[in-house]
Amino acid sequence: MLHISRPRTVTTIVELRDVVRDWRRAGDLVALVPTMGGLHEGHLSLVRTARRRAKRVIASIFVNPTQFAEGEDFEKYPRDEVRDAELLANAGCDLIYAPTVSEIYPDGFATNISVKNITESLCGTHRPGHFDGVTTVVCKLLNQAQADYAVFGEKDWQQLVSIRQMVRDLDMPIRIASSPIVREADGLAMSSRNRYLSEKERKIAGKLNRALFASADHIAHGIDLERVLEACTKALLTAGFNEIDYIEARDSANLNLIHTLEHGKEARIFAAVRLGQTRLIDNVPIERTGRAG
Ligand code: AMP
Numbered sequence: 088m089l090h091i092s093r094p095r096t097v098t099t100i101v102e103l104r105d106v107v108r109d110w111r112r113a114g115d116l117v118a119l120v121p122t123m124g125g126l127h128e129g130h131l132s133l134v135r136t137a138r139r140r141a142k143r144v145i146a147s148i149f150v151n152p153t154q155f156a157e158g159e160d161f162e163k164y165p166r167d168e169v170r171d172a173e174l175l176a177n178a179g180c181d182l183i184y185a186p187t188v189s190e191i192y193p194d195g196f197a198t199n200i201s202v203k204n205i206t207e208s209l210c211g212t213h214r215p216g217h218f219d220g221v222t223t224v225v226c227k228l229l230n231q232a233q234a235d236y237a238v239f240g241e242k243d244w245q246q247l248v249s250i251r252q253m254v255r256d257l258d259m260p261i262r263i264a265s266s267p268i269v270r271e272a273d274g275l276a277m278s279s280r281n282r283y284l285s286e287k288e289r290k291i292a293g294k295l296n297r298a299l300f301a302s303a304d305h306i307a308h309g310i311d312l313e314r315v316l317e318a319c320t321k322a323l324l325t326a327g328f329n330e331i332d333y334i335e336a337r338d339s340a341n342l343n344l345i346h347t348l349e350h351g352k353e354a355r356i357f358a359a360v361r362l363g364q365t366r367l368i369d370n371v372p373i374e375r376t377g378r379a380g
Contacts, residue, residue, distance in 0.1 A: 093172045094146075096183040100231045103145070103184050107233055116141035118236040118264075121228050124148040125165030125279030126174050129269040133238045134178040136266040140236050146175050147184040147228055149191060154220030165279050184232065191227060200226045202249045202256070205342050209245050209357050210368065213332045221246055222253050229254075229261050237261055242268045242276050244355065244370045248342060268369075270296065276369045283365040291327040292362055298322055299334075299356050299371045306356075307376045312336055312346060316356070323360060332359035332366070336373065348373065 097103050110117055118137035122130050130146075137144045148171060155161035168185065175183060199219050206218035229237055239247045251263050269277050273293035284292055302319040306312050320331050336345050339353040348354060354373045359366060 093176045094180050094183050096168075096172065096185055098185055098187060099190055100186070103182075103231055104233065106182055107143075107145070110143045111233075115143045116236070117143045117145065117232070117234040118238060119228065119232045119234040120144065120146045120180075120238050121225060122146055122148055123150045123164065123279065124171050125167065125282075126171045127269075127277045127279065127281075129240055129242060129277040131174060131178040132269045133240055133266045134175065134180050136264060137236065137238045138179045140238075140264060141234070143181050144179060145182045145184055145232055145234065146180045147186070147232070149184075149186055149224070149228070151191070151220060151224045152188060153192070153223065154217050156214050156216055159214070160280070160283075163283075165282060184228075191224065199223055200253060200257075202252050205245065205249050205252055208337070208342055208344070209333055209335065210359060211245070213359060218246070218249055222249055225250055226253060226257070226259070229259060234261060236264050238264045238266055240268065241265050241370070242278070242368070244339070244357065245342060248340070274300070276367075278367065280365055280367070283363075285363065288327075288363050288365065292365075292367060294326045295323065295328070295358065295360060295367055295369055296371070298326075299358055299369055302334075303356050303371045303373045306336065306348065306373050312348075319356075328360045328362050330361040332361065334358045334360075339372070348375065 107117055118141035120133045120137050134144055134146060150164050152161055200222040201219045202222050211218055239250060247265055254261060254263055271277060274296035275293045298319050302315045305315045316334050320334050323331060336354055336356050338345055339355045345354050355370045357370045359368045
């Protein structure tokens with residue numbers, strides 16, 4: 088097996104900036120991939136996307152406490168620094184930034200970045216405070232790293248759109264790139280949380296993406312959107328999912344709810360469902376076929 092040495096890990100803003108300053112002096116472009124660790128192929132695809140844009144790639148690993156609501160899985164969130172470092176080395180990452188909670192939120196920290204509208208639907212209604220936690224920490228990570236690019240996954244579409252909005256609104260000097268959803272062989276979107284699933288739940292979990300792709304196809308062929316999503320919800324409950332937080336069709340750019348497909352506008356189906364103790368999210372594009380209205 089090819090052995091590549093592990094990337095250096097830094098834990099402080101000062102060390103991070105020192106490394107980035109040297110790279111910039113050498114004229115290298117720098118890209119940042121923010122993660123919470125528990126890495127899988129989805130994260131590594133972001134590192135590869137980053138590599139295509141920049142000579143130097145930083146992956147941050149920080150399980151951000153402020154984006155977990157009361158009673159969520161902050162304590163049990165998967166943490167495995169050694170395995171993460173090995174995976175990142177093989178994907179072409181140059182530096183790991185793994186700050187402590189007190190490095191990110193020192194005593195007296197009092198600022199909150201809150202993006203309106205986009206964060207108020209979908210996961211925003213089911214995870215109070217989640218997106219404020221995300222945009223605040225991402226704003227800090229971007230300021231700390233001072234990279235040219237930051238790369239985010241399309242799996243967390245609402246997060247991606249919120250970060251783009253924040254960067255635009257706050258004139259942050261960084262370009263945001265996105266990377267498509269990486270899926271398991273049965274189509275389940277890869278997620279650090281998939282390891283919570285029992286064997287039986289894992290089999291059921293694969294049905295989510297298939298139901299969403301089938302629904303997108305029906306809508307694209309002109310079948311009434313509301314009827315399709317209602318049938319999809321029922322089918323998932325029958326398949327064994329415990330609860331549906333939402334299954335909705337929305338405009339891909341501004342996340343406005345849609346009731347019919349409109350020409351010239353991209354739409355997606357967004358879903359969050361619960362399976363046992365695990366919450367799964369996914370989204371799929373509604374690809375127009377020409378037959379729809
Ligand atoms: P997380 O560690 O779950 O906070 O995710 C860190 C980044 O990886 C985010 O930009 C996610 O959207 C992205 N990501 C997570 N899972 C996937 C996946 N299956 N495919 C593509 N990107 C992903």
